[in-house]
């Protein structure tokens with residue numbers, strides 16, 4: 001599930017516990033989440049707790065490639081439930097839940113021109129690299145610090161030989177948004193700008209892909225997080241944060257939030273460190289008990305309608 005590692009890497013990073021840390025490949029991102037979920041369900045069974053209507057466990061294996069196969073299912077199931085708890089890990093520094101994450105999109109530009117001898121007949125060619133360069137430059141200022149929107153061109157490729165006018169050129173940009181409506185705006189802007197070509201004979205195709213929506217904090221998710229914080233404080237005597245500012249990466253939980261007013265809260269998993277690193281991925285052993293307790297108690301209180309906001 002959800003791994004970026006290649007075959008054989010486990011040999012160099014086997015599971016082991018040293019002090020307060022449990023090391024292992026993918027243990028923080030996201031084996032811990034799978035473990036917390038399955039143990040939470042086992043605890044509910046051991047307690048013979050059956051007061052919920054439907055308790056759905058969804059584990060998808062395509063998260064690291066932006067969930068192309070599970071997006072639609074995540075959105076549908078999110079709309080069918082009173083609350084969604086997602087189990088990405090929490091930070092080792094701050095024991096906190098997450099209410100907001102960035103949306104991540106990609107822009108792909110494909111330019112088709114016409115090859116010709118660069119020395120003897122360049123005028124018979126259509127230089128795809130020139131058109132691509134023009135497009136990149138006229139779409140380099142679309143970031144907007146006010147809304148947190150970021151768009152940066154990061155990859156490009158063109159040409160086959162030095163002495164051939166390039167017939168094809170491609171480029172890709174990384175886009176980050178904090179609100180779903182910002183997707184509409186940036187997509188419209190790039191579709192508008194791309195129409196202005198340097199070389200009319202070149203064929204320019206633009207693809208805007210919303211690879212992951214942003215998760216936005218709502219009154220309902222803030223209320224659900226408050227309930228979790230209360231359980232942590234009253235029953236475990238521990239502080240628990242709830243971050244409503246998006247930082248860095250995206251989350252699959254955002255797909256679950258697209259067609260519902262119900263709360264969607266992220267980072268119910270263990271405190272961990274070192275995702276995607278080759279030698280130091282671990283979870284904090286001390287976070288296992290409180291997080292298992294929290295997840296179990298949350299399911300019980302959501303089922304009993306005690307959490308408000310849903």
Ligand SMILES: [Zn+2]
Nearest residue numbers: 029064275276
């Ligand atoms: Zn990951």
